Amino acid sequence: MTKPVSEIEARHSLGLRVIAIYEVIKTLCLIFVAIVAFGLHKEQNFDHLVYVLEHLSLQDSGGMRWRLVGLLEDMGPSKFMAIGIVALGYAAIFATEGIGLWLRKHWAEWFTVIATGSLIPVEIYEVFHKFNWLKLGALIGNIVIVVYLVRIAMQPHGRKSP
Template sequence: MTKPVSVVEARHVFGLRLIAVYKAIKVVCLIFVAFVAFGLHKPENFDHLMHTLEHLSLQDSSGMRWRLVGLLQKWGPSKFIAVGIAALAYAAIFATEGTGLWLRKHWAEWFTVIATGSLIPVEAYEMFHKFNWLKLGALIGNIAIVIYLVRIAMQPHGRKL
């Protein structure tokens, strides 16, 4: 006979699943970044990207496109292997967090608190260094995730969510 789930437990399950889905979205995006980065390692693909960026007929009043072109030329195609590996490493961490949270594992709550919390100072620095609303949203979201998971993780371990 199964015990009925309380409203609080149901909310915690929903919260954990919501964070797990957020982590899964990040995993998919990072795998895409890695796929693109590994493709840009090939000089012909890199050269094609550079040619495309240089000949786009877009209004670029901020000069962002040319800064990107300059950065890519400075890096060259050889740096993209490192970018792809880093993206896959972060994807593995996020996949571990998300899977553990989806399965309601207590270790995943603390793992996510540590992994997410460790990046908050970097995100705060980046947001204050060059402010934009996306960075602010990410910072607030990650702080909320850490606070929420600490509250849940501090509850007795014997709980069955």
């Protein structure tokens, strides 16, 4: 027995809304990263962060703080402008996806499939190169999103916007 069209539409609408919210969360996180990166581009802010990290009175059992300090010193403040620009670029892409999906635009489904799907090979490499559970979760989540959106996008779109 087939489900009524309105029930299927409602379920797809909910799925698109959940993905749209996920895209907006990624957008906000990347805007935050960009703001921090642009702030660290200034020499005095960068030096202050390194100083604070070097003088924290916390026990650093895994040496992570010192690896972070070393990474920051290797990068220097000049690379943070590029990091901020890249973060804003990705934020714009994710915002476009999120808004388009929220408005249930057919182009947004394919745009998200292409944008998200194009990063899956890089994510697979990252999972196998330097495994951690967060990377694996992101990879699985993005694969699920791509498969779901391809299924939605390939259906007839005679629907009206809500």
